[in-house]
Amino acid sequence: MESPPPVIISVGTTRPIHYGIVLYPAFQALDAFGPLEILNIVSTRHLINLSIIASSKEPVSTFCPPGDHNPLTSQCSQSVVPTHTFSSPPADLEVLIVPGGFGSREPYIKETVDFIARVYPSLKYLITVCTGSLVVARTGILDGRRATTNKMAYRKIAEWVPSVEWVPKARWVVDGNIWSGSGLSAGMDVVLAFVEKVYGKEEARYVADAMEYERHTDPGWDPFSKAPSGDGAGS
Template identity: 40%
Template sequence: MKTFCRSLHGLALGTLLIAGQLVTVQGQTEAQKANANRTLSVGYILFPGFEPLDVFGPLEMIFSMSYYMNMTLATIAETVGPVSARPPLHYMAPNEPPMDLSYMINPQVVATHTFETAPKLDILLVPGGTGNVALEQKNDTKVEDFVRERYPELEYLLSVCTGAITLARSGVLEGRRATSNKGAWAQTATHGKNVTWVPSARWVVDGNVWTSSGVAAGMDMAYAFLRELYGDSPLNTLMSNVEYAPHTDASWDPFSVVHNVPGANKTRSLVDCVGPAGFTE
């Protein structure tokens, strides 16, 4: 039988007081201590046809952390109100009829701000989804324009899945390393000027820009990101509460092999065993 030893973390390491009061945790860096004692403004971009888990996966972790850490959230779209995840009409190839996926269910997220009314942001997250394909086919650049305009004031910019296409089209990825959904690699890697697209990566960090591989990889990136912001506590406890075991090796990427991405690392096992955050075998 395997046994797991819990590494020291959580409330036993220090003091966590909610609602803006002093937070101190043993082992935090000075930057992490500062983050724990300020309010971070988080923005999430929405567009018709966003990929649900690109939004909800990282948002679950951010939401859970907001129990301890002061944060604000703005959901941002072209107009205020419900934004549907159902894919809009788009073309898979030239000279083919448009894909009509209107028979799919219609989950929605309410946008609280428009691109014009969004508050000052510290962190901006950009999801992927077939919706950004539709936007590109219509030459609609509102999302990229917003990213380009706001990037200079951001502390961090994150994309999940094909959200990296938006970052590339905005020009933010020029001269940077990045990754994206491996199932859409052939399409994604054609975007951007002077972008080093990393074929085997669960997520990539280049300066203050974080990009993840496809869909579920956004949760692993979000864990690594929040760990950088705040340290292990109370993050690892929260991961156990939501019963999610994050992959912590950014270079582990079996889906680059599954999807035959050129340059993929085929020397590693496609199977990876992970355990609860903060535990070692």
């Protein structure tokens, strides 16, 4: 019922085409779907192929088992279908997104951690959202590098992995080819900043407008670094 969006075809550029995201049980929904919405929109204007990679092709759920993070045993979760597995990943992966979530602290994500360690040397870019930076930190890749994370979980994570130069006040941090966003909704800002770098300012503006999202363009903007809720509960 309406005219098609303007198309900008990438020809002869080195823009990435092959994107991937890893999912593990108890990932955080918005950590994944903020960035993925951005890729979905960019993919209508530039060729993008997305792989959703997990330990098997069984749907992966955001569900937190009853316990500290689900004390009322609410049944409120979403399951997403992977397209690839860690043992049979896509060829030519160029950009990998790593979301956070309560699963990020769990021993059961070892396969995810190992996959990231294995694939990182061939990536052009690695993007983390929220405690996705903890998942990557568990590989050792972030040792001595600057990164940020969820601000409600910040202090615990900084204690747990002191070998990373954690940045306490940042919407996002770029260190080499690793882009790390703060908690949850910051995933949209770090990926829009990435879109600006790779596809240009106008493209980032178009995507933010299409999302009706008032983006933060200053990587130092971070009121949540002093949120009164402070420490501990962050996903």
